[in-house]
Amino acid sequence: MSTANIPPRALHVIDNLSEHRFKVPAKCINDGDDVSFFLASRAYTDILTFIFQLTAAVIPRKVKDGETGKTTIREWRLQDDDITVPPIVEKLGQLMETFKSIIDEAPPDTGPRRFGNVSFRKWYDIVRERVADGLLDDYLPADILVLGSEAAVPARAELEAYLIGSFGSSQRLDYGTGHELSLLAFLGCLWKLGAFPESNDGNVERALILRVVEPYLELIRRLILTYTLEPAGSHGVWGLDDHSFLPYILGSAQLSPAISSTSEIAMEGSVPSAPDPGDVAKANAVQRERPRNMYFSAIGFIYDVKKGPFWEHSPILFDISGVKAGWAKINKGMLKMYDKEVLSKFPVVQHFPFGSLFVWEKDPAAAEIAKTVHTASQPNSSAPTARSQPPLRDPIGDLGAQTTRALWAGGSAMPPASGTAAPWASSRVPTRPEVSVPTGPNQPTRAPWASNAPLPPGPGGTTTAPWAKPGASAPSGETQGIPSTRAPWADKKPQG
Amino acid sequence: MSIGGSDLDKAIQQLRSCRPIPENQVRELCYKARELLIEEGNVVGVDAPVTICGDIHGQFHDLMELFRVGGDVPDTNYLFMGDFVDRGFYSLESFLLLLCLKVRYPDRITLIRGNHESRQITTVYGFYDECLRKYGSANVWRYCCEVFDYLALGALVTGAATSLSPTDGPLAENTNLDALPSQDEEIEIETLNAAGEIMYRYARNSDSQSSNTSQPNSNPASSSPVQTPSRVGAAGTGATSSANGSSRNDTGAVLCVHGGLSPLIDTIDKIRLLDRKQEVPHEGAMCDLLWSDPDEIDGWGLSPRGAGFLFGADIVKCFNHKNDLSLIARAHQLVMEGFKEMFESTIVTVWSAPNYCYRCGNVAAILELGEDGSNAGYVRRSNGDQGGGGGGWVLGSNVGPNGQATNSNRRLSSVLGESLQQRSRDGPGRRYRVFEAAPQDSRGMPAKKPVADYFL
Numbered sequence: 014m015s016t017a018n019i020p021p022r023a024l025h026v027i028d029n030l031s032e033h034r035f036k037v038p039a040k041c042i043n044d045g046d047d048v049s050f051f052l053a054s055r056a057y058t059d060i061l062t063f064i065f066q067l068t069a070a071v072i073p074r075k076v077k078d079g080e081t082g083k084t085t086i087r088e089w090r091l092q093d094d095d096i097t098v099p100p101i102v103e104k105l106g107q108l109m110e111t112f113k114s115i116i117d118e119a120p121p122d123t124g125p126r127r128f129g130n131v132s133f134r135k136w137y138d139i140v141r142e143r144v145a146d147g148l149l150d151d152y153l154p155a156d157i158l159v160l161g162s163e164a165a166v167p168a169r170a171e172l173e174a175y176l177i178g179s180f181g182s183s184q185r186l187d188y189g190t191g192h193e194l195s196l197l198a199f200l201g202c203l204w205k206l207g208a209f210p211e212s213n214d215g216n217v218e219r220a221l222i223l224r225v226v227e228p229y230l231e232l233i234r235r236l237i238l239t240y241t242l243e244p245a246g247s248h249g250v251w252g253l254d255d256h257s258f259l260p261y262i263l264g265s266a267q268l269s270p271a272i273s274s275t276s277e278i279a280m281e282g283s284v285p286s287a288p289d290p291g292d293v294a295k296a297n298a299v300q301r302e303r304p305r306n307m308y309f310s311a312i313g314f315i316y317d318v319k320k321g322p323f324w325e326h327s328p329i330l331f332d333i334s335g336v337k338a339g340w341a342k343i344n345k346g347m348l349k350m351y352d353k354e355v356l357s358k359f360p361v362v363q364h365f366p367f368g369s370l371f372v373w374e375k376d377p378a379a380a381e382i383a384k385t386v387h388t389a390s391q392p393n394s395s396a397p398t399a400r401s402q403p404p405l406r407d408p409i410g411d412l413g414a415q416t417t418r419a420l421w422a423g424g425s426a427m428p429p430a431s432g433t434a435a436p437w438a439s440s441r442v443p444t445r446p447e448v449s450v451p452t453g454p455n456q457p458t459r460a461p462w463a464s465n466a467p468l469p470p471g472p473g474g475t476t477t478a479p480w481a482k483p484g485a486s487a488p489s490g491e492t493q494g495i496p497s498t499r500a501p502w503a504d505k506k507p508q509g
Numbered sequence: 510m511s512i513g514g515s516d517l518d519k520a521i522q523q524l525r526s527c528r529p530i531p532e533n534q535v536r537e538l539c540y541k542a543r544e545l546l547i548e549e550g551n552v553v554g555v556d557a558p559v560t561i562c563g564d565i566h567g568q569f570h571d572l573m574e575l576f577r578v579g580g581d582v583p584d585t586n587y588l589f590m591g592d593f594v595d596r597g598f599y600s601l602e603s604f605l606l607l608l609c610l611k612v613r614y615p616d617r618i619t620l621i622r623g624n625h626e627s628r629q630i631t632t633v634y635g636f637y638d639e640c641l642r643k644y645g646s647a648n649v650w651r652y653c654c655e656v657f658d659y660l661a662l663g664a665l666v667t668g669a670a671t672s673l674s675p676t677d678g679p680l681a682e683n684t685n686l687d688a689l690p691s692q693d694e695e696i697e698i699e700t701l702n703a704a705g706e707i708m709y710r711y712a713r714n715s716d717s718q719s720s721n722t723s724q725p726n727s728n729p730a731s732s733s734p735v736q737t738p739s740r741v742g743a744a745g746t747g748a749t750s751s752a753n754g755s756s757r758n759d760t761g762a763v764l765c766v767h768g769g770l771s772p773l774i775d776t777i778d779k780i781r782l783l784d785r786k787q788e789v790p791h792e793g794a795m796c797d798l799l800w801s802d803p804d805e806i807d808g809w810g811l812s813p814r815g816a817g818f819l820f821g822a823d824i825v826k827c828f829n830h831k832n833d834l835s836l837i838a839r840a841h842q843l844v845m846e847g848f849k850e851m852f853e854s855t856i857v858t859v860w861s862a863p864n865y866c867y868r869c870g871n872v873a874a875i876l877e878l879g880e881d882g883s884n885a886g887y888v889r890r891s892n893g894d895q896g897g898g899g900g901g902w903v904l905g906s907n908v909g910p911n912g913q914a915t916n917s918n919r920r921l922s923s924v925l926g927e928s929l930q931q932r933s934r935d936g937p938g939r940r941y942r943v944f945e946a947a948p949q950d951s952r953g954m955p956a957k958k959p960v961a962d963y964f965l
Contacts (some may be wrong), residue, residue: 128843128869185813248595249566250868251635319867321949325598326867328642335958346964353963460791460800460816
């Protein structure tokens, strides 16, 4: 494909905001084909662009002293007090604290329960009410919130949808990477609306990561612990993490070799002070590193909630701790894995809504995707058989033609960017089946083909099943009479 | 290499130490297992005494703990209700060990299919990844999936005693003596901890009047407006009365199935008619049996799982009545206390994976059903050992001054149904053994860290 269509290095701020038409974000992904469309959409390009933008910003920098000419390395650690924090970023951090304090207003229910604590719904409702009542007015600049306020749909409708969607499911009492993605979209919306000051070598992105994203993750961990939220989409020990992905991307970037500019991003190696990747399996090293690094902060939380040998309950992370080529290598792998295991999975992205900022439109720069792409991971797939790796869209390969070798691009062995095959779509990737399912270990397993699974019963289980489809094979209202005579299966024949 | 006889014992030994057996042995084993399973009906007949187990999910060390608590194969007769694989780290070792034991002692262990014993589900939830990681190819996964297709869909336990023969275990620390039945009452339910100490014990219909009066308030959500099949006048249930101690030998059968009921299945015979030797379909009776859940609703409801259905108390009572069942035992849902009886003890969920996924903090349980009549399944302790106990029913010398308290304040734990009344059949005596996750200090760390492809 044409190398002329080069995705921007940073999310594009919308040019003519006064004429922009906002849109209430709506679900567009309903089946496997929709995921294929998504992977060629403008929304997808924007999401990836924003993730790469954030990732690049938090990589350590080489700083040259003007007087001495000596080069030092500047790392970006979690508790770094010496970074520039724009007022709006400061405010967003406070917003996270506000959400945290609402936990005190919704103490966990002490009554009997199967697993997730129903008081999470209280917390969620309070948050939703306050946001509806204008909570964001206290935290976001008026010139952002006033956008589109005379039109049918104001900008805040889009912002609020992604923000509210980032705290987990109050219905299912779970939290997973789909919700995390929603937070990313919330921040991405603000970026596109020009809410942030112009960034200087990633200083705004850094502030966002250290002052908003990490506090958000802390909030989420508090919610998970307080209300025993179930992992949405967990594959047990065979997933990277029960709930999160972003901290592994951003945390490994924090430990990558220092750069002078984003054109120097290394494929391998680590910043000299970085802990050994193998340290994730050592409890004391994790305690030491978790206050300053997002990767270890996330690992520390796993130690908090899981009992047992790390290599056993977190084998994927354990294996990654054996990577010899340093944190840059790990970072690159995490980006590939995120693209494949989060953004390409129907169960995760099916809930992502699309509006005027993350747009459900074909990206003209996107490579044509083979019809088969990803459909294997979607509902209606046949039983898995060995199948070849589907050609992934390479949103990044486009960049390869430029002098900047993107951080996610392959090493020197990379073929010239053709734009058709992802750099990681190598023959080494096993031919693995691609079925995927949302569910937590505690939460009942959901069927992978349950693309439009009905909602689970609400808190007050009633006499009839309101979600039962009329005419479904399970009539809900008719069995109340005399079950022995009008059995629901009366006019059904056994299968087979 | 053949896997008959002593080779099989060697394989068992190796798997017991949590080491996978070579691929060719797996192939052989799976072939033998299939030959065996193909002879089983969709609903396997099992005679009590039997110990019924729920989900394992690859928690191998906890499976070893289960055997420690419940007794070893073949000394104890086991029935596993599926979900051997996925999510845990040792699905392979767990399933292959159970399969080896099945081939070695076919009459002492029954394996039925769970919704995770499926190609599609295992590719999502880890078993596929695990096989690939441990063998470098998907062959073993493929062999195992072929076995999955032959697993029975359910089991029917007959000959279970309505009252428990006694254990003479000491009391667990927090046991409330006042709540224990007196020694001349039939024990319907007993809960023991992993050390064999008695945690709870309930007598059957010990105080039917107080039970009746307390029932309406206990759980309004589940008190069904439906006229439940009454024991009065129902064919085959005439002998069942509310009188204490008169229903020793007439317990109905116990249906064991992984998930639950199906709107397409009103009799057990209809389960027998299914063609089960296939991948679990996305819908239909076979799917429902492996996917459904009981819920506090009336009739049927759509399942949030997107497969199977939700079914209410009326459905269970009707099904049990029609099929002369006293109880349905199923697994499929995590319960923090390891087991949960619902719908006036007409259905029980048994969950056997403690601290599920290393983090849920739940205990696990197994359900023991004793043998009817002769009590041959248990060695009854002589009175002499009991320091003045009666028939060995109660707590022997452990009974304190309060041991004879009446049962008017019979305490039902939250895991037990709100009432034991209104069933068409008296349920079998049920002994739950509850256990926690196995200690984890002795597990060796793998020497190698195979690097995932993303990171190459």
